[in-house]
Amino acid sequence: MHNYLIKRLLSTIPVLIGISLLLFFMLRMLPGDPAQVLAGQMATPQEIENIRHQLGLDRPIYEQYAVYMSHLVRFDLGRSARTQNPVIDEIWARLPNTLLLAVVAITLACLFGIPAGIISAVRPYSWIDYLVTLSALFGISMPVFWLGLMLVVVFAVVLQWLPAGGTGSWQHVILPAVTLASFVIAFIARMTRSTMLETLSQDFTTTARSKGLSEMVVIVKHALKNALIPIITVVGLQFGFLLGGAVLTETVFAWPGLGRLLYDSISARDYPTIQGTILIFGLLYIIVNLVVDLIYAFVDPRIHYD
Amino acid sequence: MIEIKEDNICKAAEWVPENRFRRSWAKLKRNKAALVGGILLLVYILSAFFAPVLFPGDPSAPNLIRSLETPTLREPLGTDELGRSILGRILYGSRISLLIAVGVVSVGIILGIPLGLVSGYYGGKVDFLIQRVTDTMLAFPGFLLALALVAVLGVGLKNTVISIGISMVPMYIRLVRGCVLSVREEDYVEAARAVGTRDVIILFRHILPNVMVPITVQTSLSMGMAILFAAGLGFLGIGVQPPTPEWGTMLGSARSYLFHAPHVATFPGIAIFLAVLSFNLLGDGLRDALDPRFKI
Numbered sequence: 001m002h003n004y005l006i007k008r009l010l011s012t013i014p015v016l017i018g019i020s021l022l023l024f025f026m027l028r029m030l031p032g033d034p035a036q037v038l039a040g041q042m043a044t045p046q047e048i049e050n051i052r053h054q055l056g057l058d059r060p061i062y063e064q065y066a067v068y069m070s071h072l073v074r075f076d077l078g079r080s081a082r083t084q085n086p087v088i089d090e091i092w093a094r095l096p097n098t099l100l101l102a103v104v105a106i107t108l109a110c111l112f113g114i115p116a117g118i119i120s121a122v123r124p125y126s127w128i129d130y131l132v133t134l135s136a137l138f139g140i141s142m143p144v145f146w147l148g149l150m151l152v153v154v155f156a157v158v159l160q161w162l163p164a165g166g167t168g169s170w171q172h173v174i175l176p177a178v179t180l181a182s183f184v185i186a187f188i189a190r191m192t193r194s195t196m197l198e199t200l201s202q203d204f205t206t207t208a209r210s211k212g213l214s215e216m217v218v219i220v221k222h223a224l225k226n227a228l229i230p231i232i233t234v235v236g237l238q239f240g241f242l243l244g245g246a247v248l249t250e251t252v253f254a255w256p257g258l259g260r261l262l263y264d265s266i267s268a269r270d271y272p273t274i275q276g277t278i279l280i281f282g283l284l285y286i287i288v289n290l291v292v293d294l295i296y297a298f299v300d301p302r303i304h305y306d
Numbered sequence: 307m308i309e310i311k312e313d314n315i316c317k318a319a320e321w322v323p324e325n326r327f328r329r330s331w332a333k334l335k336r337n338k339a340a341l342v343g344g345i346l347l348l349v350y351i352l353s354a355f356f357a358p359v360l361f362p363g364d365p366s367a368p369n370l371i372r373s374l375e376t377p378t379l380r381e382p383l384g385t386d387e388l389g390r391s392i393l394g395r396i397l398y399g400s401r402i403s404l405l406i407a408v409g410v411v412s413v414g415i416i417l418g419i420p421l422g423l424v425s426g427y428y429g430g431k432v433d434f435l436i437q438r439v440t441d442t443m444l445a446f447p448g449f450l451l452a453l454a455l456v457a458v459l460g461v462g463l464k465n466t467v468i469s470i471g472i473s474m475v476p477m478y479i480r481l482v483r484g485c486v487l488s489v490r491e492e493d494y495v496e497a498a499r500a501v502g503t504r505d506v507i508i509l510f511r512h513i514l515p516n517v518m519v520p521i522t523v524q525t526s527l528s529m530g531m532a533i534l535f536a537a538g539l540g541f542l543g544i545g546v547q548p549p550t551p552e553w554g555t556m557l558g559s560a561r562s563y564l565f566h567a568p569h570v571a572t573f574p575g576i577a578i579f580l581a582v583l584s585f586n587l588l589g590d591g592l593r594d595a596l597d598p599r600f601k602i
Contacts, residue, residue, distance in 0.1 A: 018442025141583040146575030153568045244449035
């Protein structure tokens with residue numbers, strides 16, 4: 001297990017280097033002077049010159065990359081061109097909000113998606129199966145930001161049950177989390193149905209039934225346990241969608257998270273913050289995939305990483 | 307994001323004779339969901355082509371006297387904040403979203419297929435390099451990658467297509483590479499190599515036709531995704547710019563009037579939903595028809 005963990009951690013290094021190269025060249029692909037772009041529209045010539053010197057923009061490209069990397073490994077992501085605060089501080093202030101939203105959304109998605117998929121697979125081609133399949137298809141076809149707006153109209157404007165946006169209480173989390181979870185519920189339900197259909201037709205399920213075990217035990221202990229790997233994979237992959245969807249959902253609900261920060265930074269062409277936020281999103285995604293890989297070992301003892 | 311288990315679906319392509327296609331077509335026609343998807347798609351394409359006939363006039367011309375009118379017989383979907391017909395803008399918007407969908411998958415296919423073919427066929431250092439770049443791109447969720455690219459390239463229709471298209475490239479690379487790996491050791495490829503056929507001919511004439519099934523399915527699903535991504539960028543104000551009648555941009559503008567004119571936000575959303583649904587229904591149907599062993 002330890003060997004696997006080390007190997008798996010080492011395998012993320014090329015990806016991390018790739019991300020750093022992507023972010024490094026992102027700024028240099030912009031038309032004009034990167035120092036001017038980083039400093040923002042209102043910067044004085046002295047400030048621009050300072051940034052140029054700090055980034056080593058007058059040096060060869062490989063030296064520039066070395067300087068950039070030395071800043072990156074110390075999590076020195078520069079200062080926001082908009083607020084002049086360190087980018088890392090801006091990110092730390094908002095990260096908990098995005099994680100809260102993502103965790104609530106993924107929990108909701110598992111709580112609804114997995115049972116829906118199981119029921120659908122247990123009664124294939126019944127009305128409930130068609131209902132789940134159709135709802136799931138609707139879920140993956142619906143723009144999350146539109147669903148968010150419609151939920152605001154119904155629950156905040158018409159019924160006035162929940163706040164339309166902002167943060168501060170548990171009620172504020174409901175609408176954005178449900179919006180964000182909608183697509184993921186649909187996808188998890190589809191994947192659960194598909195894998196459960198497969199495991200329910202396997203010999204070991206027939207054996208379990210022939211032993212006289214109750215249907216609940218057969219479904220949960222035998223079929224679901226064996227269907228968990230693809231479901232966990234999908235949950236992990238969908239976490240990436242949640243991060244992408246967070247930009248839209250947080251904008252709709254004025255939720256002060258990383259997605260909203262990225263949107264505000266793009267609108268203001270605040271490139272240090274754009275770079276920093278994208279880096280953190282990439283790191284989060286890598287960490288989640290790593291955790292998913294490690295969970296496999298606990299869920300399925302047949303997987304030997306050593 | 308919808309992904310295809312390449313190892314499953316590619317194997318189905320290996321033994322596809324001509325009558326298999328006929329059987330698949332018959333199966334597709336019997337699939338009610340795919341049929342509904344096909345009809346929706348047809349309506350969508352016809353709206354795009356005949357928008358000027360169905361709505362003569364300029365869909366972007368403001369008429370402030372009729373601002374934020376609710377749906378009536380004269381204006382079945384009402385008007386927006388500038389008094390423009392929402393129906394007219396949705397009809398013209400179908401042209402923009404169709405253009406984006408076709409453009410995006412073209413970028414994905416043009417870049418992704420050759421890279422996937424080369425990566426899978428040659429292996430070694432070329433494969434390693436292409437796969438590490440793909441890994442890096444896949445380290446970002448698709449929409450975020452498109453968002454980052456737009457931040458660099460700038461707003462507008464062309465940059466929206468390029469950004470979303472590039473964000474789809476890694477998906478095509480992975481799909482095609484996986485398929486190539488499963489067919490490159492086949493006898494017919496070996497035979498072509500033995501008689502001295504050039505690699506480019508082997509790749510495009512012998513291998514590519516055998517990986518077309520997953521590409522076709524993925525393309526249908528990717529078009530729906532492209533519409534969603536483009537609408538998302540438009541909604542944030544960093545995609546297609548006003549006054550172009552793009553559905554996401556329309557929704558973005560409608561946000562300000564959500565409390566007293568919710569109809570302005572309702573109908574463009576339904577248009578996006580139906581367009582994406584049509585591609586998803588058709589994509590699902592195609593997958594079921596072309597490879598009955600694979601189903602999500």
